Amino acid sequence: MVSYKTPVRISAQAYQGAGTGRRAKTWNPSRASINTILTGDLDRLRARTRDAVRNNPHAAAAREALVSNMVGTGIVPRTLSQVEARREALRLAFADWIEEADADGRCDFFGLQGMVAGGLFDGGEILVRRRRRRQRDGLSVPLQLQLIEPEHLDATFNRDLERGRTIRNGVEFDAIGRRRAYWLWRGHPGEWQTSADAARRVRVPARDIAHIFNPLRPGQIRGVPWPATVLTRLYEIDQYDDAELVRKKTAALFAAFVQKRTGDGATGSAAEAFGGVGDPPVEADELDIVLEPGTTQLVPDGYEMKFSEPADVGANYEVWIKQQLRTVAAGMGVTYEQLTGDLSDVNYSSIRAGLLEFRRRVEAWQHNVLVFQFCRVAWRWFAEAAVQAGVVPARGFAEDRRDFLRAKWIPQGWTWVDPEKEIKAVVMAIRAGIISRADAIAEFGYDAEEIDREVAAETARVERMGLVLDSIPKQTDQSGKMQRTPQQREANDGRES
Incomplete structure (x- = not known):
């Protein structure tokens, strides 16, 4: 017979992180859901992040590093349709539509990708709205994309609707939790409004909105600005660095102060030098002391000259600031070298190891956020609009819709050391x-x-013109020696046999 002992009562937490002793008694974090937390904090987080990007060079550098590495010159689609004619039609239609994609007319499609990536950094999220256009608008495909800043989506707008529908953080859900609509301010809340209509909410169906953010927790509705964990540190580093700059500026100012002595009598020689014995004492407003290069200045009796000695920055400044900026770089998801431009402490091996880890992280963001939430949706909208407009043959779209929408997205290649x-x-x-x-x-x-296609066209052109280039393997080998012709190979094989 097996007997079981009563479990020993644990009098202290098994995990030190759950302790409630002296060291942790003031550590009482919120247990609220991510959506509840963001309801009260999102607007302030976003405003402070954008302020940092505007005024802090390190925040601006981190944003540019992430955008240039996530997007670069663009993440390009390659259609994976099994029908060759359909592949070519989609490729040509997309090539024409790239420059018309932006509803504001400021960017091409790849420029929109860069703006989306930048919006993820400082806003935590960004909205893309599908804008259907008319045939008479003259577009190659009657579709454009409108980028909308997340301020248009009120994080404090929560409401219960009929039939189990709810609005949470500005997003409408149905009874089983699917996103059905977005309630957007018609005008930007921070814009100087010209009409009352701008302060009205508009319900936009979810099928026309791509809501892009990096989800950190299950059930998360809104995105968090990426530098959120280091915002306070970055702000205080900026203040400290500015104070040290002012300190050095003050130290560079050569300043002298003339101070009246107390309890000292005038010596005869000094008195004679300033008017002779018996002259009245010199008043402070009558002093004529000018500091010039190579001069010797006499000071009247009863006065003395002292020079300012401001405190120096100190030898630990550089070490301390580097450590703080390394922490900031880790919190923003970039390397210290990208954040600061400082390459003084790196070699080939160390910078390559750092870049490999950074690029692995960037590839995860590219495919899990930018491609999945934006590029894939934009391609679906484009393919549907192209088929409906007759730009791409619609045959087989109803039966095999996935073949039209299947695509592989290719980011810009990495440049290595x-x-x-x-x-x-x-x-x-x-x-x-x-x-x-x-x-x-x-x-x-x-x-x-x-x-x-390009290699085949180039090879045909080179052979037609009678050129011999090292770039064509069938003409020369890697060492530049001429390759044997088929006739030469045949003759050589005959001799060997």
């Missing part, structure tokens, strides 16, 4: 069968089919 080594490694991987040539080309940000 030592590209020769990287290229050789890629060639070895292809020859060993580890990766395909198409995937290798995609890693450099190009489309394999487009590269093949």
Whole structure:
């Protein structure tokens, strides 16, 4: 018979992080949901982040580093349709539509990607609205995309509706939790309004909105600005650095102060030098002391000259500021070198290791946030509009809609510190069968089919003109030696046999 002992009562927390002793008694974090927390804090977080981007060079540098690495010159789609004619029609239609995608006419489609990435950084989220256009508008595809700042979506707007529908943080959900609509201010709340209509909410169906943010917790409705964890630190570093700058500026000012002595009598020689014995004492407003290079200045009896000695910055300033900025870089998701531009302490191995980790993080953001939430949705809207407008043949759309929407998104390729080594490694991987040539080309940000078309056209043109180039393997080998013609290979094989 098995007997069980009564569990021993635990008198203290097994996890020190859950302790309630002297060291942790003031540590009482909120247990509220992420949506409840953001209801009260989101507007202030967003305002402070944007203030930092406007006025703090480190915050601005981090934003630019993330945008340039996430988007660069653009994340390009490659249609994966199984029908060759359909692939070509979609490719050409998208190439024409790229420059018309922005409803404001300021960017092309890839520029919109950059604005979305920037909005994720300082706003935590951004909204993209589908704008259907008429055929008479003259667009290649009757569709445009409008970017909307998250201030249009009131985080404090919560309401219960009929049939189990609810509005939470400005987003309307149905009874089973699906997003059905977004309640947007017609005008920006921070804009100087010209009409009362701008302060009215508009219900926009969720099918026409792409709400892009990086979800941190299950059930999260709104996005959090990316520098939220280091905002206070960044603000105080900026204040401290500014104070040190003023301190150094004060130290550079050569200042002298003339102070009247107390309890000292005038000496005869000094008295004679300033008017002779018996002259009245010199008053403070009558002093004529000018500091000039190479001069010797006499001070009247009863006065003495003291020079300012402001405190220096100190030897620990550089070490301390570097440590703080490393923490800020970690909180913003960039490297210290990207945040500051300081490459003094890096070598090839260390900077490559740091970039590898950073790029792995960027690739996760690219595919899980930017591509999945924005690019994929924009491609679906584009394909539907192109088919409806007859730009792309509609045959088979109803039966096999997924074939029209299937696409692979290719980010801009990475530039390495030592590209020769990287290229050789890629060639070895292809020859060993580890990766395909198409995937290798995609890693450099190009489309394999487009590269093949260009190479074929270039080879045909070179041969037609009778040129011999090292870039064409069938003409020369890697050392530049001429390759044998088919006739030469045949003759050589005959001799060997």
